[in-house]
Amino acid sequence: MLELPIFPTLESARLAVADCRACARFATRDQAVFGFGNPDAALMLVGEAPSPTDNTTGKPFTGPAGKLLDTILEEVGLHRRDLWITNLVRCFDGALKNGRMENRPARAGEVKACRTWLDLERRYVNPKVILAIGAPAARHLIGPDFRLQHQHGELIPLAEGSLAIATIQPAYVMRLATINPDAQPAARAQLVADIRIAAHAAGLVTIGNPTRSGR
Numbered sequence: 001m002l003e004l005p006i007f008p009t010l011e012s013a014r015l016a017v018a019d020c021r022a023c024a025r026f027a028t029r030d031q032a033v034f035g036f037g038n039p040d041a042a043l044m045l046v047g048e049a050p051s052p053t054d055n056t057t058g059k060p061f062t063g064p065a066g067k068l069l070d071t072i073l074e075e076v077g078l079h080r081r082d083l084w085i086t087n088l089v090r091c092f093d094g095a096l097k098n099g100r101m102e103n104r105p106a107r108a109g110e111v112k113a114c115r116t117w118l119d120l121e122r123r124y125v126n127p128k129v130i131l132a133i134g135a136p137a138a139r140h141l142i143g144p145d146f147r148l149q150h151q152h153g154e155l156i157p158l159a160e161g162s163l164a165i166a167t168i169q170p171a172y173v174m175r176l177a178t179i180n181p182d183a184q185p186a187a188r189a190q191l192v193a194d195i196r197i198a199a200h201a202a203g204l205v206t207i208g209n210p211t212r213s214g215r
Contacts, residue, residue, distance in 0.1 A: 006116075006120075007120060009124075010039055010120070010121070010124040010125075013034070013117065013120045013121075013124075014034040014035075017032045017034050017090055017117055018031065018032050020032060020090070020091075020114075020117070022113035022114065022116075023089075023091075023109065023110040023113035023114065024093075024110070025089060025091035025092070025093045025106075025110055026091055028091065028092060028093040028094075029050075029055060029091035029092050029093070030055045030056060030092070031055065031058050032058075032090045032091055033050040033054045033055065033058055033059065033060055033087065033090050033091070033092070034058075034086070034090060034117070034121075035060065035084055035085060035086030035087075035121045035125075036059045036060055036080075036084075036085055036086075037080055037081060037082075037083045037084040037085050038081060038082055038083060038084055039084065039124060039125055040125070041082065041083050041084040041125055041127055042127055042128040042129065042202040042203055042204060043082070043083050043084075043127055043128070043129050043130075043131060043198060043199060043202040043204060044083065044084045044085075044086065044121070044122070044125055044127040044129070044130045044131065045061075045083055045084070045085045045086070045130075045131045045133055046086055046087065046088065046118070046130060046131070046132050046133065046137045046141060047060065047061065047085075047086075047087045047088070047133040047134060047137055047169070048087060048088050048089070048103075048105070048106055048133075048134050048136045048137055048169075049087050049088065049089045049091075049092065049093070049103055049104075049105075049106045050087060050089075050090065050091065050092040050103075051063040051065065051066070051092065051103060052092060052094060052101040052102075052103070053066070054066075054092065055092035060085045060086055060087055061080075061085055061170075064171075064174060065169065065170040065171040065174060066170070068170040068173065068174060069170045072170070072188075072191060072192050072195060073195065075192060076192065076195050076196045076199055076205060077199070077204075077205045078195075078199055078204060078205065082204060084121065084125045084127065086118065086121050087137075088106055088111045088114060088118065088136065088137055088140055089106045089110050089111060089114040090114055090117055091114075105136065106136065111136075111140055122160075122162075126162075127162055127202070128162055128163065128201070128202045128203065129155075129162060129163045129164070129165060129198050129201045129202040130158070130162055130163070130164045130165075131164075131165050131166070131167060131194075131195065131198040132164060132165070132166040132167070133166075133167060133168075133169055133170070134148075134166075134168065134169040134172070135148045135166075137166070138151075138164075138166035141158075141164050141166075142156055142158075142164050142166065146166065148166055148167075148168065151166065152165075152166055152167050152168065152190065152194055153165065153166075153167070153190075153193060153194045153197050154166075155197070155201055163201055165194065165197060165198045165201070166194070167190070167191055167194035167195060167198075168187060168190060168191055168194075170191065172187065173187045173188050173191055
């Protein structure tokens with residue numbers, strides 16, 4: 001198990017993260033984006049970094065990719081209130097590109113600086129299954145040699161007793177609609193299948209019958 005937290009409650013950690021200055025990303029955020037959802041969730045989703053929309057709402061996965069995630073969760077038989085959703089880092093950083101604000105990938109030092117907050121969330125929520133969304137989250141949570149293309153959907157035991165699994169980012173599925181529309185249906189199906197495997201392993205749905213079964 002992780003070491004005992006330095007904050008007495010999950011809510012106290014949420015409040016404290018607003019004052020975090022551990023890395024340079026604090027200078028580009030409007031607000032820190034702590035995890036959100038069910039604090040007793042059996043399934044935790046971990047992305048890479050807040051989106052521009054998250055930077056405004058203060059909650060993770062609230063932009064267009066988050067809407068796709070919500071749609072897929074519904075298809076699987078879940079709602080985000082069943083889960084705990086967070087990121088490797090809690091502050092947005094990005095720049096305008098082609099008329100729209102885009103995220104800057106999190107640097108290794110930034111992920112390391114933000115590790116305290118992720119460890120606290122994992123300690124308090126204590127999920128059965130952690131779903132890494134995207135290659136950066138997968139490499140950080142599972143290991144640097146993890147290869148998302150070949151290992152997505154695999155359940156991998158972690159040292160503290162939970163299981164990890166990884167899938168592609170909803171944002172990637174959305175981008176395929178423009179750059180490779182023929183590949184998008186298969187990518188979307190892969191995302192659905194991986195989330196269903198994670199939900200089943202967490203005891204939330206039954207494979208082939210996507211209805212909630214509880215923790």
